[in-house]
Amino acid sequence: MKLRLDINGRKLRLHVPRGIRLLDLLRDYAGLTGTKYGCGEGQCGACVVLVDGVARKSCLLTAASAVGKKIVTIEGVASGQRLHAVQEAFLEHAAFQCGFCTPGMILAAAALLERNPQPSAGEIAAALQGHLCRCGTYPRIVAAVTAASRRKAARRG
Amino acid sequence: MGDALLADYKRREFLQLLGGGATLTLPLGSAETPVRVRLAENGIYEAFTGKIEMGQGARTLLTQALAEELQARVEKIRLVMGDTDRVPDDGGTWASLTAPETVPAARRDAAAFAGRPLTEPAQWRVLGTSAPPLHGREVVTGGLRYCSDLRVESMRHGRIVRPDAYRARLESYDDLAARKLAGVQVVREGDLLGVVAPDAQTAARAAALMRAQWKAEPLPDRDALMRSLRETAVPPVEVKDTRYPPLIRRGDVDTALGSAHRRLWSTYQTAPIAHAALEPRAAIAQWDGGRLTVFCGKQAPFLIRAELAKAFGVPETRVRVMVAMPGGAFGGKQRGECEWEAAVLARAAGAPVRVAWTREEEFRIAYARPPAVIDVESGVDAAGRLTAWRFRNYNSGAPGLAPPYAIPHMSNEFWRAASPLRQGSYRALAATANNFARESQVDEWAHALGRDPVEFRLANLEDARLREVIERGAARFGWGKRKAGAGIGFGMACNLEKAARLALFVETEGAGPALRLRRMVAVGDFGAALHPDNLRNQMQGAIIQGLGGALWERLEFDGDAQRTRRLSQYRLPRFRDIPDIAIELIDRREIASAGAGESPITLPAPAIANALFAATGERRRSLPLAVG
Ligand code: FES
Ligand code: FES
Numbered sequence: 080m081k082l083r084l085d086i087n088g089r090k091l092r093l094h095v096p097r098g099i100r101l102l103d104l105l106r107d108y109a110g111l112t113g114t115k116y117g118c119g120e121g122q123c124g125a126c127v128v129l130v131d132g133v134a135r136k137s138c139l140l141t142a143a144s145a146v147g148k149k150i151v152t153i154e155g156v157a158s159g160q161r162l163h164a165v166q167e168a169f170l171e172h173a174a175f176q177c178g179f180c181t182p183g184m185i186l187a188a189a190a191l192l193e194r195n196p197q198p199s200a201g202e203i204a205a206a207l208q209g210h211l212c213r214c215g216t217y218p219r220i221v222a223a224v225t226a227a228s229r230r231k232a233a234r235r236g
Numbered sequence: 237m238g239d240a241l242l243a244d245y246k247r248r249e250f251l252q253l254l255g256g257g258a259t260l261t262l263p264l265g266s267a268e269t270p271v272r273v274r275l276a277e278n279g280i281y282e283a284f285t286g287k288i289e290m291g292q293g294a295r296t297l298l299t300q301a302l303a304e305e306l307q308a309r310v311e312k313i314r315l316v317m318g319d320t321d322r323v324p325d326d327g328g329t330w331a332s333l334t335a336p337e338t339v340p341a342a343r344r345d346a347a348a349f350a351g352r353p354l355t356e357p358a359q360w361r362v363l364g365t366s367a368p369p370l371h372g373r374e375v376v377t378g379g380l381r382y383c384s385d386l387r388v389e390s391m392r393h394g395r396i397v398r399p400d401a402y403r404a405r406l407e408s409y410d411d412l413a414a415r416k417l418a419g420v421q422v423v424r425e426g427d428l429l430g431v432v433a434p435d436a437q438t439a440a441r442a443a444a445l446m447r448a449q450w451k452a453e454p455l456p457d458r459d460a461l462m463r464s465l466r467e468t469a470v471p472p473v474e475v476k477d478t479r480y481p482p483l484i485r486r487g488d489v490d491t492a493l494g495s496a497h498r499r500l501w502s503t504y505q506t507a508p509i510a511h512a513a514l515e516p517r518a519a520i521a522q523w524d525g526g527r528l529t530v531f532c533g534k535q536a537p538f539l540i541r542a543e544l545a546k547a548f549g550v551p552e553t554r555v556r557v558m559v560a561m562p563g564g565a566f567g568g569k570q571r572g573e574c575e576w577e578a579a580v581l582a583r584a585a586g587a588p589v590r591v592a593w594t595r596e597e598e599f600r601i602a603y604a605r606p607p608a609v610i611d612v613e614s615g616v617d618a619a620g621r622l623t624a625w626r627f628r629n630y631n632s633g634a635p636g637l638a639p640p641y642a643i644p645h646m647s648n649e650f651w652r653a654a655s656p657l658r659q660g661s662y663r664a665l666a667a668t669a670n671n672f673a674r675e676s677q678v679d680e681w682a683h684a685l686g687r688d689p690v691e692f693r694l695a696n697l698e699d700a701r702l703r704e705v706i707e708r709g710a711a712r713f714g715w716g717k718r719k720a721g722a723g724i725g726f727g728m729a730c731n732l733e734k735a736a737r738l739a740l741f742v743e744t745e746g747a748g749p750a751l752r753l754r755r756m757v758a759v760g761d762f763g764a765a766l767h768p769d770n771l772r773n774q775m776q777g778a779i780i781q782g783l784g785g786a787l788w789e790r791l792e793f794d795g796d797a798q799r800t801r802r803l804s805q806y807r808l809p810r811f812r813d814i815p816d817i818a819i820e821l822i823d824r825r826e827i828a829s830a831g832a833g834e835s836p837i838t839l840p841a842p843a844i845a846n847a848l849f850a851a852t853g854e855r856r857r858s859l860p861l862a863v864g
Contacts, residue, residue: 096437107436112385113378115563117514118595122803125514153378166376170368173769176777177291178375179514179563185376204811211803213514213564214291215780216773217814 082142086111087155095142102126104142105152113153113182117211124210127183128152134190136209153182156189164234165189168227169220176214184210188224197228272324272345273302281306281313283346286326286538287338288318289371290565292833293770294334296370300767301339304355304362305346310370318537318559328536328570330661331479332734332831335766339363339829357764357825364825366769371561383533383560384518384592391520394581394591395439397429398601401452401796409448417442423584428577432585436592452796455656461793462505465609465631469651472634480634480665482650492624492645496615499624500680503611504673505858506632506841507790508604508657510800512808515563517602518592521578528555530575533562540572547576548583566781567661568602596801603660604791608632608669612677614643620685622678622696629670631655636667636838639674640732642698663778664834667733668785668841672859675729675842680855689728689846690715701761702737705822706730709759712820713741720850723747724754727847731838735830737761737822740779740839743815744847751787751848751862753815760819760836763827771832772819778836779817783809786841787862 080097083090086109093108102119105111105128117125119138126138129151156163165188168174175181184207191198191206198206203224204217212220276282283302289295295315303310316322318329326338347354357364374380397409406429411422419434420442429448433439456464472482493499519532528548534540537557545552562569574591582589593601608631615624625639625646631653638648650666662668682692690710697703709728710716720726723746730739743755760775788807792799800806841859849855 096435099437103437106385111378112381115382115515116384117516118803120595120802120804123514153376157377162376169376170372173366173369173372173773175291175369175372175375176293176773177514177562177564178371178380179291179382181375182378204814207811211514211808211810213512213566213781213808215777215809217780217809217811218776218817219773221811 082146084142084145084150085148086150087152099142100138101128101140101142101145102137105137111152111154115179115182117179121209122211123180124183124187124207125180127186127210129186129190132190132193134187151186153186156185163189164227164230165192165224168223168230172219172223172226174216174219174223176216180210180212184212184220188227191224192228192231196231198224200225272342273306273349276314279312281308282316283313283342284316284323285338285342286318286323287334288329288535288537288559288561290329290535290562292334292774293369293767294329296367297334297339297767297770298342299370300362300367301342302346304360305343305352306350307352310362310367320537320541320555320557325538328539330535330567330570332834335829335831336735339766363766364764364768366767369770381560382515382563383531384515384563386520386531386560387590388520388522388531388588391588391590392432392434392585393436393439394430394432394578394589395443396577396591396597397431397443397446397448398597399448399450399452401450402455402600402793402798403453404450407449407451409446411446413445414442417445421585422446423581425580428580430577430581432581432589454796455793458793461656462607462609465607465653465655468654469630471651472649480637482634484638484648485646486643487645489624489626489645489647493613493615493626496624497618498684499613499615500677500684501613502677502680502857503609504676505610506608506669506672506785507859508607508659509785509789510599510602510604510791510806511566511568511662512598512803512806513562513564513566513568516593516595516598517562517569517574518590519575519578520588520590521575521582522588523579523583526550526554528579530555530557530579531560532557532575533560534569534572534575535562535565535567536570539570540575543572544575544579548579566663567665570661571603573601595803599791599801599806600798603658605662605785606632606655606657606659606666608666610669610673612673614677614681616681616685620687620692620695622681627674629666632669633666635665636670636731636733640699640702640730641678641696643696663781664733664837667835668782668838671729671731671733671838672841672845675731676845676855676857679727679842679846679849683849688716693730699732699737702730702732705737705759705761706739708820708822709739709741709757712759712818713757715741723851725847725849725851727843727845727850729839729842729846731835733835733838735763736832736835738836738839740843742840742843742847744844744851747848747852747854748864749862752813753783753844755815756817758817758819758836758839759822760832761822761824762830762832764825764829765821765823766829768821768823771821774832775836776817776819778834779840780809780814782837782840783813786844786859788860790860790863
């Protein structure tokens with residue numbers, strides 16, 4: 080089937096197998112492999128992307144359901160060379176080891192800060208509870224998201 | 237493309253862009269003899285290692301080591317990792333050997349290349365600093381290509397048809413429906429049944445349409461399994477010059493047990509568990525005449541090359557294994573199962589074939605951490621000093637077998653057993669099970685003698701560094717300041733593992749499924765801290781990962797099949813399980829570095845079990861702890 084999708088601000092027309100998941104479309108047909116497969120059942124968060132600004136697990140969505148919506152993947156979070164505040168904070172805190180969970184974590188954290196600019200550590204943990212980090216970097220991730228929220232607040236000044 | 241290995245191919249080999257994604261052409265052979273360092277263009281040093289990066293920080297650390305001795309900036313070094321045609325065989329990336337073995341080797345080779353003596357630790361400018369992880373920018377922008385992200389020209393997609401049973405022989409199959417799908421090919425080799433298709437979605441549909449008859453082998457239930465480990469075990473014999481001796485003896489343990497003032501005897505168990513690295517494994521294989529080239533995300537490229545050469549009856553020189561970074565490995569990515577499957581399918585298809593396991597295949601087909609049954613018998617003299625110690629690990633392994641305590645008579649034994657499970661390596665191997673049994677038993681002694689667990693350990697320990705680690709941890713934690721009770725427990729455990737001195741103090745609340753952590757303090761002395769921030773990250777990460785095996789993880793089997801197949805059936809540590817954790821490092825620049833990737837995972841299980849006892853008076857001797 081043919082689909083027209085809006086991904087990272089680009090309009091793409093893709094020819095894909097019928098019924099394909101959004102996750103597979105991104106990875107196999109749009110070349111956007113920053114979105115990861117970890118479980119396929121909504122348990123790990125590695126596949127999270129933003130759909131109209133909301134963090135969604137792309138393994139649970141059909142690609143067809145994303146037609147007409149704005150999709151942002153990890154490749155589309157930075158503005159050109161300028162990293163998003165959450166990306167910068169993850170780098171500064173080395174809030175990863177293997178980094179396989181990181182794209183999903185960053186997108187979910189970015190969406191959280193949009194709706195709650197000053198989340199507490201508990202609110203961050205609750206928002207990211209559906210994300211697994213098998214390397215066990217959770218405390219660093221909470222610290223990085225906290226730092227990003229402070230930086231964004233300072234920028235808004 | 238983040239990985240320097242792949243960046244290198246990007247430059248050297250043909251590359252095509254398709255829909256924004258990169259497609260690589262598999263390079264076919266290279267006649268270069270492996271060297272450690274050479275000068276490439278523009279003042280860039282190109283360096284080579286058989287080690288791989290899997291999140292543990294080897295790329296950054298080895299680059300720092302090279303930069304130190306070449307007196308070059310980190311950015312001037314391009315490190316090629318894990319390509320069997322181009323790098324020296326530094327052994328598998330396991331056993332926390334990168335810091336103690338490969339860093340010194342890289343430093344020596346770089347110093348020799350530069351024609352300078354080795355830099356003294358006191359003079360280090362790059363080592364000992366927390367350089368930003370070299371893969372960081374690619375991680376946060378999604379540009380890092382993990383093994384499951386690779387695609388090559390003309391690649392086809394394979395999928396294996398699996399029996400429901402844990403182990404089964406293929407009797408017959410019907411592929412009529414599957415072969416009706418366009419471009420689908422069916423491949424059988426022995427008990428391996430697979431399909432190859434133009435895209436992954438078609439491959440999955442075709443595999444689901446296959447009808448196969450299997451003859452299943454039965455599996456024992458949980459109790460029978462644990463019984464069989466002791467029943468089938470064979471006693472160890474002394475082996476010299478081995479990394480993990482299966483028998484470590486001192487004095488005369490039988491006589492010492494017989495004449496001990498008091499004796500204790502307990503049995504401890506640990507369940508089989510899964511590594512569950514976040515990235516399921518994937519491999520791409522291509523044949524060109526008699527030459528096989530494989531892209532994968534494994535910890536031991538040279539071992540996998542040997543396995544593949546043997547499986548296909550070709551010389552190792554005709555097999556090339558190239559590693560792209562795996563999204564976590566933890567000892568679970570050391571064998572070439574998925575690589576072999578891809579190579580079988582690729583040979584039949586006459587095209588490069590990618591096999592990417594699903595999470596269910598990861599759970600069901602990959603090897604697990606072996607279950608353990610451990611018998612400990614020990615005795616003390618009238619002064620409450622440990623005098624006799626007999627420790628028998630059945631099935632799970634010899635690493636971490638010997639106690640750090642100064643016990644005059646002991647016998648530490650690993651008894652190999654006939655386990656029906658696919659079992660293999662795991663972060664820290666058996667050291668976790670062994671430390672659980674050992675540190676539980678020592679805690680049992682402290683309570684039996686009415687002694688404080690910290691004081692009792694210190695009284696039986698001679699190693700000054702381990703004593704300091706425990707004392708610092710106790711002070712930071714406020715050990716002994718508050719009384720356990722009302723569901724709150726305080727516990728601790730220590731270890732001297734792979735030359736690292738470690739202690740963990742925990743505060744727990746509740747019991748059974750409601751058991752949770754309130755606070756943790758960990759102290760580690762790894763000798764010279766080559767990259768302090770990464771040491772903290774590794775130590776904290778290993779402790780958090782260890783919470784899973786301590787509290788919840790257990791693979792379930794039933795009849796002839798493994799029941800645990802999904803993440804939703806397998807409780808792992810998540811954000812809200814993590815208490816406040818303080819990590820303290822003791823940096824001893826003058827002492828050779830111990831690796832840190834593994835040993836801290838040995839701490840949580842005994843520390844928590846000991847806290848649980850302090851809170852409830854119930855001694856749990858079987859992992860996981862937080863089950864009904
Ligand atoms: S792959 Fe979607 S939640 Fe795990
Ligand atoms: S950094 Fe490896 S899974 Fe999170």
